[in-house]
Amino acid sequence: MDGLAGSPASSGPAAAAGCGDVPVLRERGQREVFCGLTGIIWLHRKIQDAFFLVVGSRTCAHLLQSAAGVMIFAEPRFATAIIDERDLAGMSDANDELDRVVTRLIERRPDIRMLFLVGSCPSEVIKLDLSRAAQRLSKQFSPAVRVLNYSGSGIETTFTQGEDACLAALVPEMPAEPGSARSLLVVGALAEVVEDQFLRLFAALGVGPVRFLPSRRAAELPAVGPGTRYLLAQPFLAETARLLEGRGAQRLAAPFPLGAEGTTEWLRAAAREWGVDATKFDAVVAPGQARARAALAQRAERLAGKSIFFFPDSQLEIPLARFLSRECGMTLTEVGTPYLHRQHLAEELAMLPGGITLSEGQHVDRQLDRCRAARPDITVCGLGLANPLEAEGLTTKWAIELVFTPIQGFEQAGDLAELFARPLVRRARLMV
Numbered sequence: 001m002d003g004l005a006g007s008p009a010s011s012g013p014a015a016a017a018g019c020g021d022v023p024v025l026r027e028r029g030q031r032e033v034f035c036g037l038t039g040i041i042w043l044h045r046k047i048q049d050a051f052f053l054v055v056g057s058r059t060c061a062h063l064l065q066s067a068a069g070v071m072i073f074a075e076p077r078f079a080t081a082i083i084d085e086r087d088l089a090g091m092s093d094a095n096d097e098l099d100r101v102v103t104r105l106i107e108r109r110p111d112i113r114m115l116f117l118v119g120s121c122p123s124e125v126i127k128l129d130l131s132r133a134a135q136r137l138s139k140q141f142s143p144a145v146r147v148l149n150y151s152g153s154g155i156e157t158t159f160t161q162g163e164d165a166c167l168a169a170l171v172p173e174m175p176a177e178p179g180s181a182r183s184l185l186v187v188g189a190l191a192e193v194v195e196d197q198f199l200r201l202f203a204a205l206g207v208g209p210v211r212f213l214p215s216r217r218a219a220e221l222p223a224v225g226p227g228t229r230y231l232l233a234q235p236f237l238a239e240t241a242r243l244l245e246g247r248g249a250q251r252l253a254a255p256f257p258l259g260a261e262g263t264t265e266w267l268r269a270a271a272r273e274w275g276v277d278a279t280k281f282d283a284v285v286a287p288g289q290a291r292a293r294a295a296l297a298q299r300a301e302r303l304a305g306k307s308i309f310f311f312p313d314s315q316l317e318i319p320l321a322r323f324l325s326r327e328c329g330m331t332l333t334e335v336g337t338p339y340l341h342r343q344h345l346a347e348e349l350a351m352l353p354g355g356i357t358l359s360e361g362q363h364v365d366r367q368l369d370r371c372r373a374a375r376p377d378i379t380v381c382g383l384g385l386a387n388p389l390e391a392e393g394l395t396t397k398w399a400i401e402l403v404f405t406p407i408q409g410f411e412q413a414g415d416l417a418e419l420f421a422r423p424l425v426r427r428a429r430l431m432v
């Protein structure tokens with residue numbers, strides 16, 4: 001192993017004609033998506049005393065550096081332990097090398113409280129058992145540092161599934177909720193500003209205590225038990241949800257908190273569980289709803305009547321499509337998603353208009369043909385497809401931006417619409 005490759009400093013309104021039972025076009029073939037390592041870019045900012053050590057190749061290091069290069073951070077909290085030719089050829093003991101790299105890292109960085117060993121394609125190819133390594137290193141460095149592991153490899157994960165794998169690794173570490181004390185757990189990484197807005201709304205509703213997974217600090221992992229009710233803040237957390245339910249938590253079914261409508265229904269699911277009366281609920285959410293609707297009205301005229309096509313990428317596609325169709329007046333052509341979790345997305349699917357193509361998985365060539373035939377006003381896709389499509393005269397929106405940007409909640413609804421209006425404005429300027 002080649003040491004560390006550093007990182008840059010740096011009650012629902014279900015539509016009558018919803019999509020709940022619409023057949024899904026399932027495709028398998030070549031995919032154009034990032035691997036799960038990408039999640040480190042937002043997760044390392046979220047858990048402020050964690051460090052993400054990718055056990056991977058120079059390709060993995062380059063992916064992280066170029067993805068992180070989109071933003072500037074004061075403190076690098078991720079790096080890549082490079083598996084070199086000697087490791088790949090079995091000429092060195094990769095476990096010894098890993099222990100050496102981790103020991104040096106922890107000595108140099110006493111601020112680290114939680115260390116994630118993140119698996120990659122190369123670590124899988126040489127069958128490096130990172131779960132045993134994490135147990136071994138945890139024994140060595142506990143109680144100061146907890147060492148966990150998950151896979152971000154492109155063989156096992158796509159893009160946002162890295163967050164699911166990371167949060168799933170945290171679930172067994174969560175303390176047990178004493179007795180059957182009731183609490184609300186918000187699951188999925190959110191920007192702190194968004195968490196604070198939601199905390200104020202839940203407090204005004206009398207819903208609580210409210211905790212977040214992931215927590216901001218490793219030592220503050222929320223408790224979980226049969227009294228835990230959880231709300232998914234992100235639609236790509238299937239494994240985390242499964243494990244939480246294994247610990248007794250119950251999911252509150254709701255659409256995702258995107259736009260005025262999604263946010264209202266998401267909050268309503270918790271309010272209903274806590275027995276908040278309708279008058280109080282309406283009074284608490286009304287100011288936020290009004291601000292969101294006013295912000296949306298300014299953008300909606302640029303989006304209304306425009307068509308949009310989603311390539312599968314972040315798993316946010318269905319909630320975004322619902323928001324753009326119902327609150328911005330956009331016309332949906334195809335909505336592609338890498339995976340469709342029917343249970344978690346049931347409320348979203350019921351709110352989509354009929355007559356659209358829903359696709360799951362990817363056969364990129366066929367999908368490109370459908371996109372070219374549809375000639376949408378905006379195409380949402382990964383970075384790899386955006387440039388070629390722009391060159392063909394299609395206006396694109398990078399899906400990755402939607403994961404990096406705070407888009408949840410009332411106060412962000414206008415910004416979310418703006419993210420889609422901007423490429424149209426840019427294209428219009430270029431056409432003049």
Ligand code: SF4
Nearest residue numbers: 035060120121153154
């Ligand atoms: Fe590439 Fe695999 Fe590394 Fe991801 S984990 S950057 S897909 S080699």
